[in-house]
Amino acid sequence: MQRSKRIEVLDKRPVNLDGYISEWPEMGFAAMNSPYDPKPSVKVENGIITELDGKKREDFDFIDQFIADYAIDTARCEQSMAVSSLQIARMIVDINVSRKEILEVVSGITPAKMTEVMNYLNVVELMMGMQKMRARKMPGNQAHITNLKDDPVQIAADAAEAALRGFSEEETTMGVARYAPLSSIALLIGSQVGRPGVLTQCSAEEATELDLGIRGLTTYAETLSVYGTEKVFIDGDDTPYSKAFLNSAYASRGLKVRFTSGSGSEVLMGSSEKKSMLYLECRCLYATKGAGSQGIQNGSVSCIGVPGAVPGGIREVMSENLVAALLGLECASSNDQSFSNSDMRRTARTMLQFLPGTDFIFSGYAAEPNYDNMFAGSNFDAEDFDDYNVLQRDMQVDGGLRPVTEAEVLRVRSKAAKAVQAVFGQLGLTPVSDEQVEAVTYAHGSHDTLSRDVTADLMSAEDVLKRGITGVDIVKALAQTGYEDVAESVLNMLKQRVIGDYMQTAAILDSKFNVLSGVNTANDYMGPGTGYRVEGERWEEIKRIPHLIDPADI
Numbered sequence: 001m002q003r004s005k006r007i008e009v010l011d012k013r014p015v016n017l018d019g020y021i022s023e024w025p026e027m028g029f030a031a032m033n034s035p036y037d038p039k040p041s042v043k044v045e046n047g048i049i050t051e052l053d054g055k056k057r058e059d060f061d062f063i064d065q066f067i068a069d070y071a072i073d074t075a076r077c078e079q080s081m082a083v084s085s086l087q088i089a090r091m092i093v094d095i096n097v098s099r100k101e102i103l104e105v106v107s108g109i110t111p112a113k114m115t116e117v118m119n120y121l122n123v124v125e126l127m128m129g130m131q132k133m134r135a136r137k138m139p140g141n142q143a144h145i146t147n148l149k150d151d152p153v154q155i156a157a158d159a160a161e162a163a164l165r166g167f168s169e170e171e172t173t174m175g176v177a178r179y180a181p182l183s184s185i186a187l188l189i190g191s192q193v194g195r196p197g198v199l200t201q202c203s204a205e206e207a208t209e210l211d212l213g214i215r216g217l218t219t220y221a222e223t224l225s226v227y228g229t230e231k232v233f234i235d236g237d238d239t240p241y242s243k244a245f246l247n248s249a250y251a252s253r254g255l256k257v258r259f260t261s262g263s264g265s266e267v268l269m270g271s272s273e274k275k276s277m278l279y280l281e282c283r284c285l286y287a288t289k290g291a292g293s294q295g296i297q298n299g300s301v302s303c304i305g306v307p308g309a310v311p312g313g314i315r316e317v318m319s320e321n322l323v324a325a326l327l328g329l330e331c332a333s334s335n336d337q338s339f340s341n342s343d344m345r346r347t348a349r350t351m352l353q354f355l356p357g358t359d360f361i362f363s364g365y366a367a368e369p370n371y372d373n374m375f376a377g378s379n380f381d382a383e384d385f386d387d388y389n390v391l392q393r394d395m396q397v398d399g400g401l402r403p404v405t406e407a408e409v410l411r412v413r414s415k416a417a418k419a420v421q422a423v424f425g426q427l428g429l430t431p432v433s434d435e436q437v438e439a440v441t442y443a444h445g446s447h448d449t450l451s452r453d454v455t456a457d458l459m460s461a462e463d464v465l466k467r468g469i470t471g472v473d474i475v476k477a478l479a480q481t482g483y484e485d486v487a488e489s490v491l492n493m494l495k496q497r498v499i500g501d502y503m504q505t506a507a508i509l510d511s512k513f514n515v516l517s518g519v520n521t522a523n524d525y526m527g528p529g530t531g532y533r534v535e536g537e538r539w540e541e542i543k544r545i546p547h548l549i550d551p552a553d554i
Contacts, residue, residue, distance in 0.1 A: 028272025033199030135518030141400030163194025216471025228280025264306030297332025336364030
């Protein structure tokens with residue numbers, strides 16, 4: 001049969017390499033609503049919720065009970081539930097209704113009611129809602145700092161460059177888990193070289209991650225995963241109660257904590273209970289709130305291929321981000337997992353968070369080439385820096401990054417690598433050669449760097465733990481080797497652990513270690529002329545992209 005040449009061309013387009021599936025609610029492949037989703041309902045007796053979304057208390061699973069006991073304001077529950085879902089949806093986009101008023105109303109509604117509210121909002125309205133409901137006035141961004149070799153010298157250099165480029169938080173992980181102590185030290189040093197005040201974390205097994213945090217080698221934690229069905233929670237050897245305990249363990253030691261959830265995880269685990277992805281994610285977010293976490297990394301995250309395959313799936317991702325904000329949580333809105341072969345599609349997916357702004361537009365923009373991202377590849381990476389900066393300039397939008405010069409990049413990469421070289425030498429860890437410093441200074445990724453002695457590195461990493469090395473030891477080593485300014489920055493990060501202000505909702509630090517959070521810089525958007533505006537010095541900075549034509553030269 002003769003084929004249309006146009007259709008043949010279209011069939012070969014990158015977008016048609018993606019996977020798609022029709023809605024299949026029985027297996028959880030339903031984005032925004034499922035015929036099996038419960039209807040909103042609540043009953044409160046003597047201050048206790050005895051019915052939640054059609055279930056009697058004696059039939060609650062442990063997620064229902066946790067939500068009922070800790071995540072819903074029973075004092076205003078029946079009053080809030082009496083407001084129609086359509087009216088709440090209209091309040092969200094009404095510039096005359098404040099964020100504070102909406103938070104109060106929403107504090108008393110159930111997960112099924114929240115799902116119903118989201119289903120009244122189209123994508124533009126969801127973005128309007130996020131512009132008003134995000135916690136912190138100014139949006140921000142988070143970077144992934146990883147490489148194929150788990151090379152701590154490259155981690156330090158990439159961390160310094162990413163901090164210079166404007167990222168407020170940086171997260172690393174490893175291909176070989178035992179590298180975690182060296183990765184954490186390198187990330188801590190490199191971030192403070194690039195810009196004082198950047199928060200860092202190491203994504204590892206939870207006991208290791210907590211250990212590193214208590215030692216002062218990291219400043220926040222993010223990978224406390226919660227799920228929307230009891231079976232998936234159990235398969236993860238967890239409950240909402242164990243996550244609440246872990247949250248307390250971090251917080252009691254002065255570490256900022258953010259949970260992780262995202263639509264599609266229950267589908268992948270085969271236990272969606274026929275519910276829509278949005279409803280299950282609402283349960284995750286309510287559990288997060290009930291556990292006392294200040295925020296959440298959500299937006300499907302590593303499961304993005306699942307909502308991305310069904311109708312309305314990317315609308316659902318934006319919906320779950322908005323639900324997080326409506327519950328008063330910091331929202332790190334994913335964009336950290338590549339989900340499409342289409343550049344057009346992956347950019348469109350990110351614009352939903354980029355244009356209105358979220359607390360962290362990416363919960364992991366890859367500040368390295370895609371091949372080096374040990375989180376399995378981000379939606380944007382180091383090769384997209386210039387595109388991203390131009391998008392900020394095109395639309396006069398603050399996406400959390402800034403243009404930089406080549407001289408600045410080389411300066412901070414070299415300084416970070418040399419600082420790690422000095423600290424490793426001072427602490428008796430695996431030596432860093434001058435050749436390695438030179439290579440990472442000019443490298444794009446690990447294909448351009450020298451290999452390290454992995455066995456020696458792993459012995460050094462184990463030694464860090466055995467010797468009880470802490471952030472104070474890093475400060476001393478930096479000061480003793482001539483890096484007093486970096487030592488002072490690391491010390492200031494440790495002081496923040498004692499002060500505790502950066503544990504507030506959506507908190508970040510500026511370069512002078514002032515805390516900017518949803519408490520002291522709350523989002524005050526109420527329509528045109530209000531809220532955060534890209535203007536003044538920040539607008540001038542965004543405009544200064546490379547390769548400009550200077551009118552004076554014409």
